[in-house]
């Protein structure tokens with residue numbers, strides 16, 4: 001029996017290697033990846049619903065139109081036909097934005113003054129989309145796959161046949177970058193952050209936005225952090241001087257792309273100049289996070305956004 005099984009095992013091993021070896025856009029880094037895109041996108045779609053369930057989503061108006069316009073351009077250059085892109089502007093003074101696997105994007109109104117203009121939004125969106133297209137969530141989940149019961153368990157969850165335990169759910173949410181929702185802080189690594197910066201820079205330039213604005217966005221983000229309460233967006237990232245240095249390394253490349261695709265009109269015209277929320281990011285409990293704030297708090301609008309998410313306080317990696 002053992003002998004007969006061997007070819008099958010070898011075939012399985014080869015198949016696994018083929019699945020595991022994927023290249024990251026632009027940086028060309030090879031990554032170890034065990035969770036298929038179909039599963040990640042299913043997790044992204046279901047998480048998106050729960051992320052918006054108790055939120056006030058801005059469905060009309062200028063800001064919503066701008067988000068959709070920038071989203072349309074970034075998604076076009078990201079070139080992921082299997083993504084089902086969606087963009088939601090969430091009414092909340094939180095300094096954050098995210099893109100879930102499969103292209104589900106959330107921006108909080110609190111981050112708009114830091115973005116300031118359409119180019120700033122394009123870079124930050126490019127960065128978040130970069131986490132998704134570079135499969136950072138999948139890569140992180142691969143490292144914890146056994147803890148959530150393996151691929152078979154995830155398939156059953158997506159089919160609605162079983163549920164994850166609270167702990168398992170926290171692992172999944174943490175892996176795809178929104179773990180703070182359940183109090184689990186699992187920042188993307190510095191390598192992932194720098195990689196998302198490079199991809200975001202290329203996306204914004206390919207979409208026709210001036211790439212130099214990426215560097216200025218991080219200055220504004222750092223200034224927003226100066227007030228004490230570290231913005232979620234910044235605090236888990238590499239120091240902003242360091243990430244600006246990486247961006248400068250790629251700037252010549254980006255400028256060439258920009259020159260070929262430059263949009264008409266002033267893409268640096270200030271659109272949002274209001275005050276930057278100083279405490280928006282620390283709502284999740286004052287700890288550093290790359291995800292959104294924890295549930296259980298109310299928005300400044302008092303919109304009844306009490307979350308029913310279970311929270312594991314002080315959760316950490």
Ligand SMILES: [Zn+2]
Nearest residue numbers: 131188193196
């Ligand atoms: Zn990031």
